Amino acid sequence: MDDTDKTFLITAMLPDRVGILRDITGVIFLQGGNLTDLRQTIIGGVFSLSCVAEFKGAPDPAKLRAAIAADLPEKDAQVCIMPCAAATFDAPSAVGERYVAAVSGPDRPGRVHAIAEIFAAHGVNVEDWRHDLSDRDHALTIGIVTVPDACDVRRLQRELSGKLEPFGMAVSLRHENIFRATNEVGPIDALMKAVPRE
Numbered sequence: 001m002d003d004t005d006k007t008f009l010i011t012a013m014l015p016d017r018v019g020i021l022r023d024i025t026g027v028i029f030l031q032g033g034n035l036t037d038l039r040q041t042i043i044g045g046v047f048s049l050s051c052v053a054e055f056k057g058a059p060d061p062a063k064l065r066a067a068i069a070a071d072l073p074e075k076d077a078q079v080c081i082m083p084c085a086a087a088t089f090d091a092p093s094a095v096g097e098r099y100v101a102a103v104s105g106p107d108r109p110g111r112v113h114a115i116a117e118i119f120a121a122h123g124v125n126v127e128d129w130r131h132d133l134s135d136r137d138h139a140l141t142i143g144i145v146t147v148p149d150a151c152d153v154r155r156l157q158r159e160l161s162g163k164l165e166p167f168g169m170a171v172s173l174r175h176e177n178i179f180r181a182t183n184e185v186g187p188i189d190a191l192m193k194a195v196p197r198e
Contacts, residue, residue, distance in 0.1 A: 005058040007086045009050065014077035016047040024049060027068045032056045054086060096148040100179040105169030107139040114163055115141060122156050123148045
């Protein structure tokens, strides 16, 4: 039996409400599925879910989709089931080092495209990306990218800065380990607790 016979990418889009994640994951669980990856967000008032589930047997995709749709009261919910390969935890999807990229500043049409264009030119793979327009004067674009070993990170940083800083945008590109060390409270809290009290 091929991995794609029992591993599925499941996506769903419908108007947001409380309990959607419970409803969908409940059906997947009852159908014998185990979630191996999941992303869920609300965009413009629309609930959007993408997840990968591995099943013990080989469920029929049409029946799995029907089971999920039947458990949702919203009859206009968009549910899609697509066979995919099982996750391989011993190898990353792209070879290289992971970085956290962030651009903060005034919103401007074409901003995300400009960033994506530079990444593509350097062979950088975008793994997780978010663009949040908190108000008309400020937007935050942030995500995780894999920078190939052959890429000159300093040159990549210079190109991003050169393209965006003239428009008042601040650009940051930091290795994920540095980002975690400077942004996570947990490790610092643990160190503080380890310091002997006088």
